[in-house]
Amino acid sequence: MASSVGDINWLIGGPQGGGINVAAETFAKALTHGGYRVYAYIEYHSNIVGKHSYYRVRISDADRRSTLSRVHVLVSLDEETLVGDTHHEFPAHRGHVHEVVPGGAVVYNSRVGFKPGRDDLRLYPVPYAELLELALKEFGREAERNRFRVVQNVIAVAASAAVLDFDLKALTDVILEGFKGRRAEAAAINIRAAELAYEYIKTHFPDDFPYRVTALARRNGRRPLLVRGVQAAAIAKIKAGLGFQTYYPISPATDENVYLEAHQRRYGFVVVQTEDEVSAINMAVGAAHAGVRAATSTSGPGFTLMAEGIGFASMTEAPGPVVFLWQRGGPSTGLPTRQEQADLRFALQPAHGEFSHIVVAPGDVEEVVHDAYVAFNWAERYQLPVIVLLDKHLAAAYVTLDDLDLDDLPPADRGLYYSPDGQPESAYLRYAFTETGISPRTVPGTEGGIFWTTSDEHDPRGHITEGAENRVKMVAKRMKKLEVAAQEIPLDVKLKVYGPADADYTVVGWGSTKGAILDAIDELSAEGIRINFIQVRLMRPFPAAELKELLSRANNLILVEENYSGQLGGLIAEQTGMAIPSKILKWDGRPFTQEELVEGLKRVIAGGPATLTVSHLQA
Amino acid sequence: MASSVGDINWLIGGPQGGGINVAAETFAKALTHGGYRVYAYIEYHSNIVGKHSYYRVRISDADRRSTLSRVHVLVSLDEETLVGDTHHEFPAHRGHVHEVVPGGAVVYNSRVGFKPGRDDLRLYPVPYAELLELALKEFGREAERNRFRVVQNVIAVAASAAVLDFDLKALTDVILEGFKGRRAEAAAINIRAAELAYEYIKTHFPDDFPYRVTALARRNGRRPLLVRGVQAAAIAKIKAGLGFQTYYPISPATDENVYLEAHQRRYGFVVVQTEDEVSAINMAVGAAHAGVRAATSTSGPGFTLMAEGIGFASMTEAPGPVVFLWQRGGPSTGLPTRQEQADLRFALQPAHGEFSHIVVAPGDVEEVVHDAYVAFNWAERYQLPVIVLLDKHLAAAYVTLDDLDLDDLPPADRGLYYSPDGQPESAYLRYAFTETGISPRTVPGTEGGIFWTTSDEHDPRGHITEGAENRVKMVAKRMKKLEVAAQEIPLDVKLKVYGPADADYTVVGWGSTKGAILDAIDELSAEGIRINFIQVRLMRPFPAAELKELLSRANNLILVEENYSGQLGGLIAEQTGMAIPSKILKWDGRPFTQEELVEGLKRVIAGGPATLTVSHLQA
Amino acid sequence: MAIELKVYELKDYRADIHSDWCPGCGDFGILAAIQQALQRLQVPPHRVAVCSGIGCSGKTPHYIRAYGFHTLHGRVLPFATGLKLANHDLTVIAVGGDGDGYGIGAGYFINAGRRNVDLTYIVFNNEVYGLTKGQAAPTLAQGAKTKSMPEENVQQAINPIALAVGAGYTFVARGFALDVKHLGDLIARAITHRGSAFIDVLQTCPTYNDIHTKEWFLGLDRPGRQSRLYRLEETGFDPVVKNPDDPEEVRVKQLAAIAKSYEWGDRIPIGVFYQVSLPTLEDRLRAKGILGEVPLARTDPFRRDVTELIEALR
Amino acid sequence: MAIELKVYELKDYRADIHSDWCPGCGDFGILAAIQQALQRLQVPPHRVAVCSGIGCSGKTPHYIRAYGFHTLHGRVLPFATGLKLANHDLTVIAVGGDGDGYGIGAGYFINAGRRNVDLTYIVFNNEVYGLTKGQAAPTLAQGAKTKSMPEENVQQAINPIALAVGAGYTFVARGFALDVKHLGDLIARAITHRGSAFIDVLQTCPTYNDIHTKEWFLGLDRPGRQSRLYRLEETGFDPVVKNPDDPEEVRVKQLAAIAKSYEWGDRIPIGVFYQVSLPTLEDRLRAKGILGEVPLARTDPFRRDVTELIEALR
Ligand SMILES: Cc1ncc(C[n+]2csc(CCOP(=O)(O)OP(=O)(O)O)c2C)c(N)n1
Ligand SMILES: Cc1ncc(C[n+]2csc(CCOP(=O)(O)OP(=O)(O)O)c2C)c(N)n1
Ligand code: SF4
Ligand code: SF4
């Protein structure tokens, strides 16, 4: 087993729709199989073909949960990856060369006349097309060079693997796995191209690149998982007994839905693509009332259209649905494929009036599994809609895990049912007043269990009434359920604390920034700074008392969020009356890298400005 | 001129759709013409015909801005008004007899076998049908007794006027005015019926009822206005230069729209009834971008559907629209015709992501006029949507005013325009970065002023870009406009303070509770309690610093709101870090009466519970 | 032990609550027709779910003894679709106003036609927005002005029958609220029809619609007092597609239905305009092995083994 | 002083920005056709507003030198309606995808037909949701499966032409994205038409739609390589209502249009299906004295005297 690789950041860039995902994910998988822990994340445009996309793969022998700014190996599939789009009136970026560490590698097509503009790089010009031609020739398929153009990606990846001295076989094994069924014939060509590229590097360049990923042995003999949030969420939902899922296509939620669609036959649930999100939520509410576990998935623009249906579900005390809100850059259509944590405030009050619902925000893949699963228990136990608040970062980032542990999840809890046996039908009150606010339900089709329900204010039987006394009690009944939930939900699902209890600095954050925060406090702790992290998970009912207690004991509070206004900070102030004096905010559509956050925290610790804006540019 | 009448509360109850509005408003107008100050308010069901409705008219010689619980004269058009609907499984009310003060009057149809169940009332059984028959006979139209059934309402009103010793002529004059055009023939019958009823009381009952409204002289010789919020809003909008109004029918916003529809021809603006609220908002955004002053009006359920369009308007920096949100009881369809102040939180963040918009909440008819008017200036000056947050109480309550003063309103401010003269078209950047965040606009059709706009993140020219640097600046630019607005909007539009600066108790509230709060602190002050009122008007940008200053100087803070959770309290805590310890909340769908609030405040002052629930029932 | 054969009577479909519709409202007729149809078909009340939008029409479920869902304005079809797919053993009836269905709900009206879920959708077409006090609904003719409107209607009316055929409904009919027996028959046929059945019901609103009144429909204003309504089935009109796989027959029958839908004024057809038997969405999902015979709501999905999903990620 | 008579060239309608559509996308053809139509009609670019929904198609306004409004998914018609009513001097073109228009926007598609506002609505019908990576759009046939779909489509397709006629559009046509000249003619006719003009454009999406490809439309897969498309105008089909006041002629022409809309497969008609001249909403508002000749956006409404309104409250 090799010694620690530390952290190596590999970045591949190229035009959207040109196979960059496959290239990066193939490499990430090979690394995982090789025993490394990877954290891989893609940036791409809301475009089908042509715009600049890049994929970072962070390679480590320890678990990392964030991306790095500094690049050790840059692999470019096109010129824009190197120099950016600075010829535009309003350029969007200036390429990635400036991100490469001194002594770092740049692998690129030797046909590109590349002038790095700095002399501390190791350049690896590789004749992509010529190597492809060689490979094709061996199979007598030169004529199909256009069809096989995408194999140049494999060449670039294999070349970079050679630079890093990564085991070629580990790479080609994964390539082979990727070509199943009728595509198998292409595997040999790809593998041959990889070999040629690998050889090319080994032959033409000295084998002394300082960063190396000479394969590690596998931990406990088993291949680890490479998993991202959309998969984790979907698997947890299936495990939770999902019966009915609706969706209208929208990034970044679509992948979860595509995954579920592919498995509906196997597990016997139904996925419906609706005509819009209004339909998606209302169908799901109908299904929930009918007695199945129902869900829908969307992002901000679609969620805004679900507002009405969420209020309706809550008013009628439907046992669901569970709404998966994968945040992306807003407002409005915004940045469809980019990261932001700016829907918290809206998720807390997504429609007019006052009603009960639960909002939970997992911070990593393990919590995604847990929260996606228990959300269905909550929905049925408390008879209300539950929002699981996720984001593009969680959706897209691949992380290495040894396993997904579903055994510790609580059993299914379907809440209270009314049993009609022997009682006259008139005895059943769907909205009976109870101590907990929860009224036993029946499932339509049950004899003796007929009920009525309406989005208007209603009496215990579910008929419309505008009486003042009933009104006062019904509102309180519905809201009471939240208090009960607050009592019953375990503390560590509400809040988590990482790091020393008596730290000098306390970071407060939520959701997917968790990874960068943990990595950053690791780094700072190693430098001797005593810093910890309070992660807020349950947003509604809000753990105000528990958090206040923690915050009052903390020394210097620092809020970290990926939005403009510090929404969690506002929520904490509202709920606890405590303002967090320092804020590190980022709203450029990209998640914090570890360095950006470390740098930000250091500036705050050094007495920097109260509100610090971090952007991709400044790192 | 007669001496002070103090406060007299007249209440008429009867089935919906039976002409109760006309009856009460006729009487209210007659009283106003007679020199009284009235405050009149209706409670009714979301139903067309038959359910119980009642209308209170508070009669005073001083300006009052709230209703009273205690009734001096109860006029009943049906039995339910007397005894309630207690025969139902879940009764909605128990009638109004219990609200009548000792010695108060009950006017009712002598055909109803009414047992008051208390012996301190003055009963005025009146033979409604017989009197109608007499009147019809005089005109030879007995055969049409069904058609003229509704004249019984006039009989009941006239009888109660007689009880109160109100001038019959003042009443019949208003009746006469009510019958214009082809309905004039009915006037005589109505007037005759009124006379007969008046005579009937004067003949059959002693003329010693302790509460009397013997007509006052008119102040400064001119008839005062009797006006309600929907009219005030509509007139202010017309005055402000409204060009385009869209709506989808919904209570309680419909009346504003009906008013505007009736006047579009005269003033040359267009009102469009759309297919839903999504269409209403987007049409209005289109019109705003086209360069007209555009607006739409709705209530909670419709507003929830406008969420998406509001985010869009803000993202594209449309110079509007102004959205009139007439709150009603929620959540969901809720209580369509009842009062609640529960949409504040939602109005502050009505869609996903972060964007700038202004939210203002007038508290009385004068402020409705002001805010409805200046909202258009703000929309164009800051190029963002503006929400005017009103409610059913403001919409429906009639109040006596001497005049509506529009002369003090600021001139129209259309914000910054770009002038293309001489410059190349490429010089124009619709979303140019400026110090204030405001970019000069052009109106489509302008030569040399072509621009693009998109709900995606965009560059200064309005084309899509996902570049990080542009993103950071564009978000900040759009949000900057709110800071500028916060600086420019005058303090008294943000906050108002009523009562002594050094009071022992300070009520904090917003919107239409203002009337009850002012009336209640008047009453308490008269009892020697030193109490004042901070009215929060501007909800976004929130006057955090100004309010914090005021609150820190205050002694005992008491929050008053008509919702379940104390939404303004939450907002204040979020923005200032200050929690208001005592709350008086009401969410039964009815506005505070003066007594209810006085009672609530007294309990708080006496050291009552921190959160006090007030309901219609408890008063 | 003898099996008790329960026979449901009309009263078994009546909820124990008073309606708050205006006296003489056509909605009473539609309510009675629904109850008659259910009774005729002997669907046990607890196997029925009646869903509605918001409006006067939206109050219907409260008056029927059956599971009752009074949902949101314009959203009844998505709701009913979700309910039905979750429990396909239920008889699902969706009702709503013309504003509800063709105005705010137009997108759902069209898109539900694409699915052919086995449910019955009944639209109460009174040409006005009843519950909001008489504004023009999308079925009111351009230029018309009811007593509650300040101006004539500037927008054109849509043609519900033509749209339903164009959208793909497999059963398309029109009824009259005051011809309860005939309407009850139509509703029974619609319920029996496998697939999305649509009935536009001409409904009188004595409070706001003073143009198309009971008297007008029944022709009481005409010299011969001859009803303006006539029954398609009495004219030999054949709406039923015999061979659903024959696109030509489908096209001819659809066009005939649309052609009929343009008749208005002196002669107004009621009855079935179009019917075709096609696989329902449930059938298609079953054919794919996604949906089973047992309704989703009665399956036990809590013992799923997801190991294979996790292993696939290695 | 001589008046300068400016002649607009094609390049005057091109924005100075590169498109990001996939190579070979049919959208390029539609873009070119719009530009050609505007140039042919010599509409000054600053008098044009191009509005769009969200999707690949939604990016169109950015590529045209004209006021460009890239709005929300499914909302382009309400937006364009508001814009047009506020400034009726503008030439307003609304564009969007088939998901945009017939899925999420179906309610607005139908209800805009009721208004007959003078605008042109062009739907890019590629049978898929392009920008979200190839899911089925409401125009994809039931049972079809494009390469990006995991399963066959379980929902039926709608018929846009039939729905447009049923909804009341006064100009209804179909074009083909790759027949730029013909499409340009159609768009020019649509712009010239006073009222709501609707064009469904068969648009190839080489990235996701591998069923209805350029080759398929042009019949390159057929023995005689004969195009599947034919032009209605070349068959003597007469879509134009001569006497709009004759309900019989209107009905016949509408039915003929709908009948034609069912043709699909071996022979697919393009061209104008239906056209009638009816007062626009603007005309109706003008007739009522609500709208004047001067567009609202150019009136000066800041000197209004509201005294009479206030006095009426006394
Ligand atoms: C989103 C929303 N907008 C508006 C309303 C107000 N509203 C209640 S009923 C109704 C229309 C009723 O008309 P229709 O659907 O024709 O039913 P009818 O009363 O005529 O039976 C409207 C607009 C609402 N409840 N929800
Ligand atoms: C409310 C909302 N839901 C979903 C989306 C995501 N979305 C973007 S484009 C699109 C569909 C595009 O399909 P289509 O309208 O056919 O246009 P095309 O890309 O095919 O031109 C969707 C669903 C969105 N932007 N807004
Ligand atoms: S308003 Fe019309 S539709 Fe509504 S209940 Fe009354 S009569 Fe019926
Ligand atoms: S995905 Fe299809 S519609 Fe979109 S740009 Fe590419 S080819 Fe065109």
Ligand SMILES: [Mg+2]
């Ligand atoms: Mg109706």
Ligand SMILES: [Mg+2]
């Ligand atoms: Mg499409």
